[in-house]
Amino acid sequence: MTEQHGRRAAAPTTPTTPTPGLPAAAPAWRRVASQTAFETRMILRNGEQLLVTVVLPVLLLLSLVLTSFVELDTGGASRVDFVTPGVLALAVMSTAFTSQAIATAFDRRNGVLRLMATTPLGRGGLLAGKVLGVLAVEVVQVVVITAVALALGWDPDLAGVPAALLAVLLGTAAFTSLAMLLAGTLRAEGVLAVANLVLVLLAVGGGVLVPAEQLPGPLQHVALLLPSGALGAAMRGALVDGSLPAFSVVVLLGWTAALGWGASRLFRWH
Amino acid sequence: MPAPAVLVRDLVKRYDGRPVVDGVGLVAERGAITAVLGPNGAGKTTTVECCEGLRSPDAGDVRVLGLDPVADAHELRPRVGVMLQDGGLPTGVRALEMLRHVASMYARPRDVGELSERLGLGAFARTTVRRLSGGQRQRLALAAAVVGRPEVLFLDEPSAGMDPQSRHAVWELVRELRADGVGIVLTTHLMDEAEDLADQVYVVDHGRVIAAGTTRALLESEHGVTAPGDGAVDRTVRFEAAAGLDLEDLRGSLPGSWTLVEARPGSYSLTGPADPGALVALTTWLAAHDVLATRVSVGRRTLEDVFLDLTGRHLR
Numbered sequence: 001m002t003e004q005h006g007r008r009a010a011a012p013t014t015p016t017t018p019t020p021g022l023p024a025a026a027p028a029w030r031r032v033a034s035q036t037a038f039e040t041r042m043i044l045r046n047g048e049q050l051l052v053t054v055v056l057p058v059l060l061l062l063s064l065v066l067t068s069f070v071e072l073d074t075g076g077a078s079r080v081d082f083v084t085p086g087v088l089a090l091a092v093m094s095t096a097f098t099s100q101a102i103a104t105a106f107d108r109r110n111g112v113l114r115l116m117a118t119t120p121l122g123r124g125g126l127l128a129g130k131v132l133g134v135l136a137v138e139v140v141q142v143v144v145i146t147a148v149a150l151a152l153g154w155d156p157d158l159a160g161v162p163a164a165l166l167a168v169l170l171g172t173a174a175f176t177s178l179a180m181l182l183a184g185t186l187r188a189e190g191v192l193a194v195a196n197l198v199l200v201l202l203a204v205g206g207g208v209l210v211p212a213e214q215l216p217g218p219l220q221h222v223a224l225l226l227p228s229g230a231l232g233a234a235m236r237g238a239l240v241d242g243s244l245p246a247f248s249v250v251v252l253l254g255w256t257a258a259l260g261w262g263a264s265r266l267f268r269w270h
Numbered sequence: 271m272p273a274p275a276v277l278v279r280d281l282v283k284r285y286d287g288r289p290v291v292d293g294v295g296l297v298a299e300r301g302a303i304t305a306v307l308g309p310n311g312a313g314k315t316t317t318v319e320c321c322e323g324l325r326s327p328d329a330g331d332v333r334v335l336g337l338d339p340v341a342d343a344h345e346l347r348p349r350v351g352v353m354l355q356d357g358g359l360p361t362g363v364r365a366l367e368m369l370r371h372v373a374s375m376y377a378r379p380r381d382v383g384e385l386s387e388r389l390g391l392g393a394f395a396r397t398t399v400r401r402l403s404g405g406q407r408q409r410l411a412l413a414a415a416v417v418g419r420p421e422v423l424f425l426d427e428p429s430a431g432m433d434p435q436s437r438h439a440v441w442e443l444v445r446e447l448r449a450d451g452v453g454i455v456l457t458t459h460l461m462d463e464a465e466d467l468a469d470q471v472y473v474v475d476h477g478r479v480i481a482a483g484t485t486r487a488l489l490e491s492e493h494g495v496t497a498p499g500d501g502a503v504d505r506t507v508r509f510e511a512a513a514g515l516d517l518e519d520l521r522g523s524l525p526g527s528w529t530l531v532e533a534r535p536g537s538y539s540l541t542g543p544a545d546p547g548a549l550v551a552l553t554t555w556l557a558a559h560d561v562l563a564t565r566v567s568v569g570r571r572t573l574e575d576v577f578l579d580l581t582g583r584h585l586r
Contacts, residue, residue, distance in 0.1 A: 023419045024377035025348040034374040042362055107360060115358025115411075118322050119375045119418070120347045269324065 025120030035121055035129025040136040042103065049099045052199070054141055057091040058148055064209065065152050073214055077240055081156065084149040085164070085235035086209040091141040092168055093202065093228060096134050096175035098195045104130065104183035105191035113269055123269075131176055138168065160238035167234035167244060170252040174227040177259035184267030202228040211236065227255040273336030275300045275422045275453020276321055281330035283316050290316045292477035293330070298470070300421070300453040303444065305468035307458055307573060313477040314457035315355055318424050321455065322352050334422055348376060351420030355427045355457075357411045359399045365410050366395040369417060376418040385413050389439055404431025412440055416447065423447060425456040429463055441467060461573040473577060480580050488576050505544035506575050507552065509566040510537050515559070523555045524548055533578045541575070544568055 025031065043049050064070060064083045074082035107113050117123045146154075182191050202208060205219050207229025215223055223229035230251035237245040276298035283291040291313040298304035306314045319325045320332050323339035323346065332339055337346050359368055366386060373379035386392055389409045394402060402410065408431060415423060425444070429437050444467065448454055458464055464471050465485050473481040473488070481488055513535035521530055528542030542548070549568070556563055 023348045023421060026375055026377050031375050034371060038363075038371050042360065046362055110361060111354045111356040111358035112360045114324050115352065115354055115414070117324065118347060118350065118352040119372060121375050122343065122347060 028125065031121045031125050032128045032132065035116075035125060036132040036136060039103075039129050039133025043095070043099055043133065043137050044140065046103075049103070052196070053091065053094045053099050053137060054144055057087050057094065057141065057145055060090065060203075060209065061087045061145060061148055061152070065149075070210065072210065075240075078153065078155070080149060080152045080154045081240060082236070083209065084145070084154050084156070085239040086211075086232050087149075088142060088145055088164075088168070088239075089171065089228070089231045089235045090203055090208050091145055092138060092171045092231065093175050093208065094199060095137045095141060096172045097179045098199045099137070100130065100134055100176055101179035101182045101191050101195040102188075104179060105186065105188040105195075108183060108269065109188040117269065127180075131172075134172060134176060138172065142168075156239045157242040160240075160242040160244075163238035163242070163244040164235055167231060167238055167248070167252075170234070170249060170256070171227065171231035174231070174252050174255040174259060177256055177263050178227070180263040180267060181259055184263060184269075202226065206232075208232040225251060227252060230255075272300070273333065274298060275302075275335060276304070276455055277331075277333040277336075278317065278321065279331040281317060281320060281332060282328045283313075283320060283325060284328050290477055291320070294472075294474065294477065294479055295330075296472045296479065296482070298422075298453050298455045301448055301451045302469040303448050303454045303456065303467050304470045304472070305456055305458055305464035306472050306474055307461070307464045307577075308474035309459055309577075312474045314459075314474055315426055317474070318426055318455065318457055322350065322424055323347075348418060349421045351415040351418060351423040353408075353411045353415040353423075353425045353428055355430070357399075357407050359407060359411060359414070361400040362398060364396050364398055365391055365402065365406070368399065368410065369413050372414040373417045378419065379417050380419055382417065385417060388443060389413050390436070405433050405436040408432050409436055409440065412443070416443070421452060423452055423454045425454065427457055427459070429458065429460060461577075464573055471573065473573070473580065475577075475581055481576060485573070488573060505541070505568055505570055506572075507540040507542075507544050507549070507566070507568050508538065509540075509552070509563040511556065511561050511563045512536060515561065520552070520555050524551050531579050533582050539575060539578060 026034075043053070061083060064072075064087070065080045072079065072082060104113070113126065116126050121129070179195070182194060186194065205215060205223065206226050207215060207223030208231065211232065212220055212223035212229045224233075230248040233245055234248040234252065237243055237248065274297050276296070278294055278296045281291050281294045282289060294313065294317050296304070296306070296317075306317060308314050316325065320327050321334055321339055323343045326340055334346055335349060339346060363371070366382070369382055369386060369391065373382050386395065389412065391410060391413060394406055399407065399410070408428060412425070412428060415425070423444075428440060428444075432440065444454060444456075456463075456467070468485055471483065471485050471488055472479050513532070515532070515538070517530040517532065517538075521528055524540070524542065525547055526543040528540055531539045533539050540552070549566075552566075553563070
């Protein structure tokens with residue numbers, strides 16, 4: 001006891017030099033690259049996430065192409081040519097929105113966001129890592145879906161590929177913003193329910209797989225203005241007709257601006 | 271003279287208009303362990319979160335290594351290590367994978383292998399966080415907090431859920447960091463943790479600092495009895511009996527110098543040179559007044575007693 005008291009009393013007054021060499025952060029690119037790899041691994045390792053992001057879109061592709069339970073006016077295109085762009089759009093939504101909203105909501109509840117914000121990564125690096133992680137998972141999705149679609153006889157308009165990539169980026173921006181808005185404001189369990197429900201609703205009536213103009217009644221007009229309808233139309237425009245519809249681009253940019261603004265204002269880290 | 275590790279002045283933080291931290295001031299030196307002790311809900315975590323840059327103060331001033339935790343976050347983050355109360359570990363990641371990931375954020379991190387051996391992480395290196403016990407998570411969270419070689423370390427309830435061996439390993443590492451000059455701030459509601467580890471203790475309650483000083487000074491504060499020069503050991507005798515006993519009269523019957531407090535109605539705390547004779551004097555006095563003590567205990571005066579004297583409540 002005496003010895004401890006002695007040490008305790010001496011400790012604050014003894015001038016000690018900190019660890020040699022000031023602590024320093026890794027370079028910013030390495031921090032973001034590390035976080036991106038981490039986020040990507042976390043998503044791809046999670047069975048439920050993988051189910052929603054990869055298995056579900058592939059099953060939809062197979063069932064929509066190989067069966068005709070769903071009536072589609074393909075406008076003269078083959079069924080696989082018409083369906084695949086919509087499935088790709090849905091895949092983007094599942095990763096950028098559903099999967100990311102759920103992952104971020106649980107990270108928020110578990111304090112992961114706060115902990116990483118105190119490391120040199122910071123909040124900006126964390127967000128960058130999340131967005132790049134989404135894009136990395138989308139690469140995996142596009143490769144798998146494209147392979148299956150090609151096997152089913154998909155013959156996309158190659159001139160429209162750059163436009164399709166742009167549409168993917170715009171859709172990712174809009175849906176990641178929506179994911180952040182939900183994840184940063186609702187309880188984790190709430191996000192889990194809402195993110196899955198919204199994905200199903202948008203898949204069925206949001207103009208993703210079935211174009212807005214083929215939906216019943218007032219949905220036709222609503223779906224056109226939804227980010228899902230805009231992304232679906234943009235993907236079909238690019239890969240079926242080889243051109244990006246300007247209206248869809250404007251709708252996606254508008255949603256990104258509004259949702260991004262909302263998320264930056266309302267996101268709670270605690 | 272370099273700036274202290276942490277300097278907090280008149281800190282106020284409100285949630286929905288209700289002040290959770292209400293004028294806290296504290297100084298944590300480098301190369302020292304500073305404990306913020308108080309019951310749950312006292313404002314400990316919020317105070318520390320303001321120091322970590324996770325919350326912005328509503329009023330007052332917070333400086334870490336002389337810098338503003340929010341405005342200078344970019345400069346501070348590599349120099350500050352944080353262990354959050356809820357761990358902050360993603361559930362799907364493997365233990366060592368998480369530590370490596372956090373280490374990758376720093377230019378010159380500690381050796382992950384050495385650190386995991388120090389804290390006994392090897393046994394569950396490939397186990398996902400979800401499957402770790404509370405103590406294992408705490409050890410991993412501590413490893414993540416120190417892997418970047420911080421100059422200032424914040425530990426929020428570090429011993430929560432830890433078994434005695436884990437605690438020992440953790441305290442050893444924390445003492446070693448102190449010897450290396452790291453300024454350590456830890457929050458706790460465990461008196462023994464504060465007593466054994468801390469150089470400086472701030473007792474907080476209802477968002478305010480109600481007592482501060484070295485552990486020894488607090489234990490010998492005016493609320494207790496100053497240590498007698500003859501080497502007698504001060505102890506606390508606690509007893510429960512009828513409320514409203516005449517303490518002045520009792521004091522006169524006890525041998526030596528005593529401090530008597532009725533912390534709560536019917537709950538008494540006497541601090542002084544408790545020897546067998548003193549206990550006889552106490553029970554004789556009680557018998558003379560026809561009072562039955564339903565409980566009598568003798569112990570060393572602790573920070574718990576200090577807290578009890580100050581607030582009339584137990585820490586937990």
